[in-house]
Amino acid sequence: TARRLAHIPPTVFSEMSALAVRTGAVNLGQGFPDADGPASVIAAAAEALASGANQYAPGIGVPALRAAIARHQQRHYGLEVDPDTEVVVTTGCTEAIAGALLGLVDAGDEVVVLEPYYDSYVAMLDMCGARRRAVTLRAPAFRLDLDQLREAVTDRTRVILLNSPHNPTGTVLTRDELQVVADLAVEHDVLVITDEVYEHLVFTDAASAEGHVPIATLPGMWERTLTLSSVGKSYSLTGWKVGWATGPAPLVQAVLAAKQWLTFTSGAPLQPAVAHALDHEPDWPAELARDLQVRRDLLCAGLVEAGLTPRVPEGTYFATTDVSHLGWADGRELCLALPERAGVVAIPTQGFYDDAEAGLQLVRWAFCKDADVITEGVRRLAAAD
């Protein structure tokens, strides 16, 4: 393995899902829903397959999907996006992240990232040779430490890499918090890359009463922001791997410059179906969020029953707990022992921190699973010794 990859361990999501399959444990680890997305969208994909959408799509994405993404940004956020120059379709948000970082960050550039970070950010930053500065969302509240952020963003910063709603903590940044990020970005002439895949999965009791706020909507931010999202989480189609980036043409061009050498293009028959989802099932994600909030409460109540005190997430489909309440000093050790002792799999989040202390005892539980799966998982936890 090349030196730029050799020090990066296999992704914990695959590791823990494999553990669940091997042991037959209830999988509250990797974030994929038990139930598929809307039937009309799946029918649209079948129709596209049957009607011959089986050769390369344009690298930038099929026109119908780019137009639907532009309408989505208009409808939800009032953003005017040119579908021909300000949208690029990617192979999931993961490729949008890769394309954005490879396209905009040079070796030695500084990138400010929230920690706990989604693991692919750091792998990509390492592949780019970037220097990262992590700003910590600290337990138990997991809010953004604005003073640490002010220290981290300097004239050496090239990019602030944001994620809100935030995986794994469930924090949704408020307009006031985002304004601090925006002010720093403008002051230091920094780009913002923002992963908003959980944009529609925000609960009614979030601190941000207005729900998800894209930082691109703040004054002065459109021209310096790349906004990334996907169909995976909003429409429960994580296996389709259709994502996108929107932003000013030069930033979208930078993503495309890298993307053309990564996958070039993908998902030709899926792209028209995703356009169908955005245009014809606009209310589906909000219904999913309402339904998820019930399952969130079911999971959190069960975790309390098992002796844990989850931070009730404001968005996403994950809840994080400090497992020292169960007498475990190390969350990863607990997660490795848990299938055997309780028949449950969860994700240790210590690997998502540079500050090893801050994450040592934290474990993430997914509630995008069927209610009876969650009920069985927490029953097993409460019964374990």
Ligand code: GLN
């Ligand atoms: N995004 C999902 C999660 O956080 C899946 C991650 C993955 O498998 N790479 O669990």
